[in-house]
Amino acid sequence: MADGLYKEGIAAERLAPEQYSANFSDLHPPLDRHEALVESDRCYFCYDAPCMQACPTSIDIPMFIRQISTGNPLGSAKTIFDQNILGGMCARVCPTETLCEEVCVREVAEGKPVQIGRLQRYATDTAMERGAQFYERAPDTGRHVAVVGAGPAGLACAHRLAMHGHKVTIYEARPKAGGLNEYGIAAYKAPEGFAQDEVDYVLSIGNIEVQNDQILGRDFSLSDLADRHDAVFLGAGLSGVNALQAEGEDIEGVQNAVDFIAMIRQASDMSKLSVGRRVVVIGGGMTAVDAAVQSKLLGAEQVTICYRRGKDAMNASEFEQDLAASKGVTIRHWLKPARILSGNGKVSGIEMEYTTMRDGRLAGTGETVRIDADQIFKAIGQTFDPIPLNGSGAAVVMEGGRIKVDADGRTSLANVWAGGDCIFGGDDLTVSAVAQGRDAAESIHRALA
Amino acid sequence: MADIRSNFVGIKSPNPFWLASAPPTDKAYNVVRAFKAGWGGVVWKTLGEEGPPVVNVNGPRYGAIWGADRRLLGLNNIELITDRDLETNLREIKQVKRDWPDRAMVVSIMVPCTEDAWKAILLRVEETGADGIELNFGCPHGMSERGMGAAVGQVPEYIEMVVRWCKQYTRMPVITKLTPNITDVRKPARAAHAGGTDAVSLINTINSITSVDLDDFAPQPTIDGKGTHGGYCGPAVKPIALNMVAEIARDPETHGLPISAIGGITTWRDAAEFMALGAGNAQVCTAVMTYGFKIVEEMIDGLKNWMDEKGHRDLDAIIGRAVPNVTDWQYLNLNYVTKARIDQDLCIKCGRCHIACEDTSHQAITSMVDGKRHFEVIDAECVGCNLCVNVCPVEGCIDMVPLAAGAMDRRTDRTVSPDYANWTTHPNNPAAKVAAE
Ligand SMILES: Cc1cc2nc3c(=O)[nH]c(=O)nc-3n(C[C@H](O)[C@H](O)[C@H](O)COP(=O)(O)OP(=O)(O)OC[C@H]3O[C@@H](n4cnc5c(N)ncnc54)[C@H](O)[C@@H]3O)c2cc1C
Numbered sequence: 001m002a003d004g005l006y007k008e009g010i011a012a013e014r015l016a017p018e019q020y021s022a023n024f025s026d027l028h029p030p031l032d033r034h035e036a037l038v039e040s041d042r043c044y045f046c047y048d049a050p051c052m053q054a055c056p057t058s059i060d061i062p063m064f065i066r067q068i069s070t071g072n073p074l075g076s077a078k079t080i081f082d083q084n085i086l087g088g089m090c091a092r093v094c095p096t097e098t099l100c101e102e103v104c105v106r107e108v109a110e111g112k113p114v115q116i117g118r119l120q121r122y123a124t125d126t127a128m129e130r131g132a133q134f135y136e137r138a139p140d141t142g143r144h145v146a147v148v149g150a151g152p153a154g155l156a157c158a159h160r161l162a163m164h165g166h167k168v169t170i171y172e173a174r175p176k177a178g179g180l181n182e183y184g185i186a187a188y189k190a191p192e193g194f195a196q197d198e199v200d201y202v203l204s205i206g207n208i209e210v211q212n213d214q215i216l217g218r219d220f221s222l223s224d225l226a227d228r229h230d231a232v233f234l235g236a237g238l239s240g241v242n243a244l245q246a247e248g249e250d251i252e253g254v255q256n257a258v259d260f261i262a263m264i265r266q267a268s269d270m271s272k273l274s275v276g277r278r279v280v281v282i283g284g285g286m287t288a289v290d291a292a293v294q295s296k297l298l299g300a301e302q303v304t305i306c307y308r309r310g311k312d313a314m315n316a317s318e319f320e321q322d323l324a325a326s327k328g329v330t331i332r333h334w335l336k337p338a339r340i341l342s343g344n345g346k347v348s349g350i351e352m353e354y355t356t357m358r359d360g361r362l363a364g365t366g367e368t369v370r371i372d373a374d375q376i377f378k379a380i381g382q383t384f385d386p387i388p389l390n391g392s393g394a395a396v397v398m399e400g401g402r403i404k405v406d407a408d409g410r411t412s413l414a415n416v417w418a419g420g421d422c423i424f425g426g427d428d429l430t431v432s433a434v435a436q437g438r439d440a441a442e443s444i445h446r447a448l449a
Numbered sequence: 450m451a452d453i454r455s456n457f458v459g460i461k462s463p464n465p466f467w468l469a470s471a472p473p474t475d476k477a478y479n480v481v482r483a484f485k486a487g488w489g490g491v492v493w494k495t496l497g498e499e500g501p502p503v504v505n506v507n508g509p510r511y512g513a514i515w516g517a518d519r520r521l522l523g524l525n526n527i528e529l530i531t532d533r534d535l536e537t538n539l540r541e542i543k544q545v546k547r548d549w550p551d552r553a554m555v556v557s558i559m560v561p562c563t564e565d566a567w568k569a570i571l572l573r574v575e576e577t578g579a580d581g582i583e584l585n586f587g588c589p590h591g592m593s594e595r596g597m598g599a600a601v602g603q604v605p606e607y608i609e610m611v612v613r614w615c616k617q618y619t620r621m622p623v624i625t626k627l628t629p630n631i632t633d634v635r636k637p638a639r640a641a642h643a644g645g646t647d648a649v650s651l652i653n654t655i656n657s658i659t660s661v662d663l664d665d666f667a668p669q670p671t672i673d674g675k676g677t678h679g680g681y682c683g684p685a686v687k688p689i690a691l692n693m694v695a696e697i698a699r700d701p702e703t704h705g706l707p708i709s710a711i712g713g714i715t716t717w718r719d720a721a722e723f724m725a726l727g728a729g730n731a732q733v734c735t736a737v738m739t740y741g742f743k744i745v746e747e748m749i750d751g752l753k754n755w756m757d758e759k760g761h762r763d764l765d766a767i768i769g770r771a772v773p774n775v776t777d778w779q780y781l782n783l784n785y786v787t788k789a790r791i792d793q794d795l796c797i798k799c800g801r802c803h804i805a806c807e808d809t810s811h812q813a814i815t816s817m818v819d820g821k822r823h824f825e826v827i828d829a830e831c832v833g834c835n836l837c838v839n840v841c842p843v844e845g846c847i848d849m850v851p852l853a854a855g856a857m858d859r860r861t862d863r864t865v866s867p868d869y870a871n872w873t874t875h876p877n878n879p880a881a882k883v884a885a886e
């Protein structure tokens with residue numbers, strides 16, 4: 001056991017060097033050829049398959065699995081990429097347990113779905129390893145489309161536009177493309193630089209230029225963009241974070257979970273990352289679980305997730321919750337933050353108030369409990385920041401704090417489309433962002449025709 | 450991208466995948482769905498002569514055997530030829546051919562063995578604009594009792610006679626469909642060839658009883674307590690069909706006669722194997738009856754990808770490529786020596802290779818080494834038979850590795866000869882033509 005484990009406060013090097021690489025290795029290791037063949041054999045090739053219905057990008061799952069089983073992994077990859085050019089990342093990060101695999105007829109029959117996600121990874125990895133390219137650009141249309149944000153939505157949109165022969169420029173605020181694939185997804189879901197490999201793979205279709213460190217609202221306005229391009233796609237994701245609305249939120253040691261997660265993803269040496277000995281994460285979604293699990297993997301001794309409602313209301317799937325539990329994270333329900341406690345200007349704990357449902361509404365009971373902590377992560381949801389959108393030109397119509405779009409992804413402004421986390425009515429999943437980016441591209445293509 | 454357009458005896462189709470004459474091709478509704486799904490052609494469900502159509506049983510017509518996970522491996526049926534009115538069929542054939550001019554439309558026919566009966570139906574079929582006909586000499590049940598189908602297919606002289614009539618009375622290409630319910634398939638193929646057939650297709654279904662109900666003591670499918678033999682098809686019959694196709698392809702008398710392969714074809718790979726053995730195209734029945742028409746997408750894509758990967762430009766580059774490598778046992782090289790090799794990293798230690806070898810073969814695989822469960826080939830005993838490879842549940846875990854010329858075969862204590870030598874010249878062969886000196 002490394003001596004760093006019991007260091008008080010927030011500290012690095014809690015674990016022995018080799019523990020870090022073991023902790024942050026692939027969550028679901030890839031299937032080898034034999035495993036993939038055996039697993040693919042389990043698929044019944046259902047008609048109008050429930051798995052395909054459940055996939056936001058409508059991948060022809062029975063077909064790609066059949067192609068694996070007949071020794072045609074490249075054909076299989078193409079079946080996947082035809083619908084979802086980020087099929088490689090989705091194979092790693094999709095909560096398949098609430099999507100395709102939940103409705104697999106073998107889940108219904110035996111409680112053991114075909115491992116669709118891992119098969120998808122087998123096919124897409126094979127194609128990417130062999131450098132197989134399946135798409136060519138249509139002849140140049142002379143049209144030029146601006147995409148804001150190089151996340152899953154923006155990349156999927158750009159790729160589809162390029163296929164149709166349009167020139168695309170992506171304006172991206174961060175130094176790297178990928179969006180949350182690069183800065184958000186848990187490190188053990190996409191290890192070994194996969195996010196950047198995938199970005200390169202997607203961009204290799206050509207005629208897509210990515211301009212990094214270009215921020216809408218700082219470097220240019222939406223009306224500039226609209227003037228300079230034939231169409232604009234907004235895929236800026238969510239850049240704001242909800243506040244706890246608890247006393248003491250700015251004390252040292254209170255942090256946004258997404259920033260902590262981004263830091264982990266960008267680290268070249270995990271042992272240099274600091275984490276508290278006792279960590280509390282406030283929230284109940286995927287971000288909360290990812291922050292908690294990765295705190296634990298960095299060597300935190302005690303990690304507690306506090307969620308203000310019951311287990312069933314948690315946004316993190318059953319699988320994610322079990323994953324957290326298996327890593328030693330404690331999940332406590334019916335607790336909301338009341339006050340951050342401190343000593344010497346640093347966090348020393350948090351006072352939580354018990355909650356209950358009263359007259360159909362969540363209410364505090366007045367009773368409180370204290371949990372010791374050196375570090376507290378806020379993971380109670382990200383928000384869309386509309387300020388960069390509304391410069392000199394007409395304002396974009398919003399709904400529920402996010403951009404309002406129609407079924408084709410059109411916003412209230414002419415020639416401006418949007419998709420991914422920044423639009424209203426989505427489910428904040430990578431795969432949905434891909435579907436919306438792709439479909440908006442088709443709509444843009446029709447409009448430019 | 451590989452070009453998989455097919456030209457089979459002058460009948461063109463966008464790909465070499467046709468539906469075999471069977472329920473999937475029994476009416477316009479199904480055939481149109483098949484064409485929409487991408488099938489290159491169909492052989493329409495067998496037509497009978499004018500007059501009241503045949504009747505089918507009204508109870509179960511299928512029986513089956515399954516593999517793991519209830520994967521359908523073999524299907525058996527007691528269905529007859531089309532039980533729909535001839536006029537209706539002809540009208541639909543004409544319409545579908547007109548609507549889908551780029552797809553192959555071949556009409557299967559089975560009428561009594563008289564010149565007039567064949568002459569009459571041929572004229573009617575020709576009027577539909579169909580691309581060709583297939584003579585059904587194969588149905589093993591129901592029809593042969595009426596002197597048709599397999600009853601004709603088992604008598605080479607009848608085959609030759611009927612083919613001759615057909616060649617005389619129609620300009621359409623004639624494909625003769627052969628029954629496998631015969632000892633030597635080359636005989637009917639030669640007869641069809643002698644009669645002037647443009648091609649043969651095979652196999653039709655194999656006489657079979659799939660199972661017996663042990664409560665009622667009746668064969669299945671059971672109709673009111675009784676059952677009868679049916680025709681067997683599906684993945685289980687593929688090896689039989691492959692051999693029959695190869696036999697015809699390499700027979701000097703029929704060599705070069707176009708062959709349409711049928712029997713258990715389920716994936717692009719099955720089709721490619723048949724084509725390598727000399728088939729010009731592939732017909733499918735059970736696989737679509739199990740999974741629906743959509744599987745053709747996988748077949749088209751899989752075939753193209755494989756051809757691209759191997760650099761085969763078109764179908765001619767693969768058709769018949771394996772035929773020269775099919776030979777008689779007596780010409781196999783007896784100086785070719787292999788030994789099994791178990792990849793210890795892949796081995797899951799189930800012990801099936803050991804027990805198969807120990808109980809039933811050559812005692813050439815250990816089960817225990819230094820007190821540990823360990824499976825390893827004993828070269829001094831291994832005859833290279835391949836049984837262990839075939840019973841091993843892990844693909845690629847056991848390999849047959851050829852010994853290089855000059856290497857020592859520890860079983861025989863002889864060095865491996867670099868020369869080719871077969872049974873015809875072997876000293877143990879009493880009929881050896883040249884004595885090995
Ligand atoms: C911690 C965490 C874990 C998650 N885990 C999963 C998971 O396991 N599975 C899953 O399916 N989903 C997961 N999600 C959700 C998923 O990551 C998102 O739904 C998805 O990334 C949304 O894609 P997007 O393209 O809309 O936005 P983002 O991925 O957020 O991309 C938006 C891009 O726009 C850029 N941008 C923002 N503002 C501007 C601006 N003003 N100018 C220029 N560029 C700008 C950003 O820098 C970013 O690159 C997770 C989310 C988080 C936060």
Ligand SMILES: Cc1cc2nc3c(=O)[nH]c(=O)nc-3n(C[C@H](O)[C@H](O)[C@H](O)COP(=O)(O)O)c2cc1C
Nearest residue numbers: 469470471495526530653682683712713733734735
């Ligand atoms: C239900 C059923 C009906 C069939 N009817 C005919 C027929 O009318 N004419 C014919 O030539 N073959 C008929 N066949 C045989 C098929 O055309 C084909 O030769 C055989 O099924 C082998 O191919 P498969 O293994 O792909 O099924 C029938 C097969 C089945 C299963």
